[in-house]
Amino acid sequence: MTTRRLLFNGFAQVVPSHLTHGLWRSPWGQSHSFNDLATWVDIAKTLEGAHFDGFFLADHLGIGGKYDGSYRIHTEQGICFPDNDAVVVASAVAAVTTDLGLSFTSSLIQNQPFEFARLASTLDHLSKGRVGWNVVTSALENSYRNVGFDSIPTHEERYARADEFLEVVYKLWEGSWEADAVRRDVEKAIYADATKIHTIDHRGPLYSVQGPHLSEPSPQRVPFIYTAGMSESAHRLAAQHAEGLLIGASGPEHAAKVIARLRGYLPEYGRRPNDLKVFQNLKFVVGSTEGEAQRKHAELQQWTHPAGVAAQASAVLGIDLGGKDPDEPLTIDEASGFFGVFGAAALDEGRGTASINQILEKSNAKPIVGTPEQIADAIETWAGAGLDGINLSDYLFHGSYHDFAEHVTPVLKDRGLMQREYGEGTFRERVFGDGPLVNERHPAAAYRGVFTADLV
Numbered sequence: 319m320t321t322r323r324l325l326f327n328g329f330a331q332v333v334p335s336h337l338t339h340g341l342w343r344s345p346w347g348q349s350h351s352f353n354d355l356a357t358w359v360d361i362a363k364t365l366e367g368a369h370f371d372g373f374f375l376a377d378h379l380g381i382g383g384k385y386d387g388s389y390r391i392h393t394e395q396g397i398c399f400p401d402n403d404a405v406v407v408a409s410a411v412a413a414v415t416t417d418l419g420l421s422f423t424s425s426l427i428q429n430q431p432f433e434f435a436r437l438a439s440t441l442d443h444l445s446k447g448r449v450g451w452n453v454v455t456s457a458l459e460n461s462y463r464n465v466g467f468d469s470i471p472t473h474e475e476r477y478a479r480a481d482e483f484l485e486v487v488y489k490l491w492e493g494s495w496e497a498d499a500v501r502r503d504v505e506k507a508i509y510a511d512a513t514k515i516h517t518i519d520h521r522g523p524l525y526s527v528q529g530p531h532l533s534e535p536s537p538q539r540v541p542f543i544y545t546a547g548m549s550e551s552a553h554r555l556a557a558q559h560a561e562g563l564l565i566g567a568s569g570p571e572h573a574a575k576v577i578a579r580l581r582g583y584l585p586e587y588g589r590r591p592n593d594l595k596v597f598q599n600l601k602f603v604v605g606s607t608e609g610e611a612q613r614k615h616a617e618l619q620q621w622t623h624p625a626g627v628a629a630q631a632s633a634v635l636g637i638d639l640g641g642k643d644p645d646e647p648l649t650i651d652e653a654s655g656f657f658g659v660f661g662a663a664a665l666d667e668g669r670g671t672a673s674i675n676q677i678l679e680k681s682n683a684k685p686i687v688g689t690p691e692q693i694a695d696a697i698e699t700w701a702g703a704g705l706d707g708i709n710l711s712d713y714l715f716h717g718s719y720h721d722f723a724e725h726v727t728p729v730l731k732d733r734g735l736m737q738r739e740y741g742e743g744t745f746r747e748r749v750f751g752d753g754p755l756v757n758e759r760h761p762a763a764a765y766r767g768v769f770t771a772d773l774v
Contacts, residue, residue: 321698321734325595325707325749327421328365328719331376332358332407334396337683337711338601339626341618342396347715353402355410361716362411365418368723369737372419372450372745373411374544374564374709375404379425380460382633386640389460391629398630405437412445419745421450421544426479427465428456431486432527438541439491439533447537447744447754452544453559455480458633470636477551482522484559484761489518491540492756493765494531510534516769530773538744538754540762548576557583559761561746562595562707566683570703573598577704589759595706595749601685601713602693604721615687618714627678639674647671685713694729701735 334342334352341347350357365373381399385391392399404422412420420441424434442449455476456462462470471479499514518529545556546564556563557580567573573596581591603618605611632639637648649671686696697708712718730736741747744754756762 322701323737324697324701324705324730324735325371325597326736327372327374327419327597327707327709328361328370329374329376329599329709329711330361330716331378331398332402332404333398333400334715335626336376336398336715337599337630338618338622338685338713339395339397339630340623341621341713341715344618344621344714346717347621350716352715357716358407358411359414361712361719362415362418364716364719364723366415368727369731369739370418370710370723371707371737371748372421373408374421374450374452375408375423376452377401377404377423377425378458378461379428379456380458380462380464382630383458383460383636384638384640385625385629385632387638391625391640392633395623395626395629397623397626398633405441408449409441409444412441412448415448417448417740419448419450419542419748420445421452421542423452423454425454425456425461426483427462427467431483431525432490432529435487435490436532438487439531439536439539442536442538442541443533447746449536449538450542450544450562450745452546452564453480453484453555454546457636459636473551477555479524480555482524485522486518486520486525486527488540488762489520489765489769490527490529490531491535492762493518493767493769494529495535496767497535500534512773515773517771517773518769519771538746540756540760542746542749543756553580554583556580556594557589558587560594561749561756561760562597564597564599564709566599567703568683570700573700573705574703587761592750593757593759596704597707597709598700598705599683599709599711600697600700601683601711602718602722602726603685603687603713604693604718604725605687605689606725608688608692611687611689611692615685628674631677635677639677642674644674644678647673648677690725690729693726694733694735697730697735698733 330336332352362373378398378401381389382392382397408420408422438451459470494516496514500510501508515530520527543560544562545560548566565576567576577596584591584594603611603615605614628639686693727736731738747754
């Protein structure tokens with residue numbers, strides 16, 4: 319099998335329990351508080367010391383959906399709740415790292431696009447061009463009720479919002495300041511040339527933004543753009559806008575099908591197959607022997623909350639799965655939330671329905687358990703499916719990163735699957751090997767130099 323270098327992100331959320339629920343109760347989970355900055359500094363330094371490409375922070379804007387008629391399970395079991403802000407943590411660890419990419423999730427309903435553009439530019443400046451943004455439309459009803467909506471918008475309405483929000487921030491990042499607007503001319507006492515700074519005068523169905531952008535151009539201008547999802551809408555959004563897509567395929571064969579479909583979408587938006595890097599979310603339990611790894615996994619399972627997967631699937635789908643017959647068939651029309659979880663269980667098999675058991679089986683991605691060599695073998699198989707990268711979930715908060723960094727990364731580096739050192743430049747330059755800005759095929763590039771209204 320031909321090996322090729324993959325991209326590796328640490329993947330976490332600033333919560334007591336992210337993807338494997340209940341482990342906060344374990345002795346390991348008890349020893350590291352998600353509220354403690356030292357925890358996140360340790361994670362970031364561990365990842366950077368092992369030459370991970372990036373640190374990817376997930377986030378939500380509301381509590382998960384009801385399970386068995388109540389939010390109680392989320393609060394009692396710490397299922398993505400409480401939830402602290404990913405941007406603040408990314409900003410904090412920027413100060414203690416020099417090379418690690420720092421990507422955060424921020425919902426399109428979390429900020430006005432004008433304020434978000436400034437937030438992202440500020441962090442890109444402070445980190446010297448290491449910032450990525452995971453674009454999410456939000457699908458939790460509580461999220462929308464927290465910011466003034468009476469109910470969750472339709473799938474189509476959410477993606478229409480994404481189109482306009484992205485248009486506004488692209489205009490601000492790429493069109494507001496010309497490349498040579500900042501002069502810093504001490505003798506003439508001119509910091510920036512007003513004739514080269516432009517308003518964008520955007521007026522659309524949802525947003526009205528005059529501009530100009532309050533931040534001068536940051537090293538990347540546009541942060542590295544991530545999206546996530548398994549639905550066709552999510553994949554088309556990625557094909558049009560994303561530079562990195564996080565998927566949750568059920569196995570390498572499934573991933574290969576998803577990647578082939580994505581590669582087919584990209585030319586429809588004037589982009590090339592290599593313009594989008596595809597990341598799979600994976601978890602690992604590492605042991606010096608296979609027996610030790612299995613014993614370690616069995617011990618971890620004792621702390622796992624059995625209803626956690628069902629509760630999180632309820633939130634993601636927008637369907638209360640509590641108290642339902644696990645073999646009851648559900649149709650995609652019943653899901654107000656992310657269709658990808660449903661699609662992995664049904665649509666990729668050509669069916670229009672899926673049972674709760676089938677959905678949970680696809681939702682509960684099992685960790686890869688084994689020795690460093692066995693784990694490297696598994697990663698190599700995933701790479702053979704066409705993946706570009708791995709988002710490494712912290713299965714054991716946060717000892718999984720230490721185990722992987724100490725024992726697995728040397729094997730991956732020896733096989734050429736992981737970088738041995740950091741390259742020069744911004745996060746985008748290190749990922750693609752090109753310049754710091756989005757390439758000319760990205761929709762943001764269309765706004766370079768198009769505005770003429772200046773401040774004079």
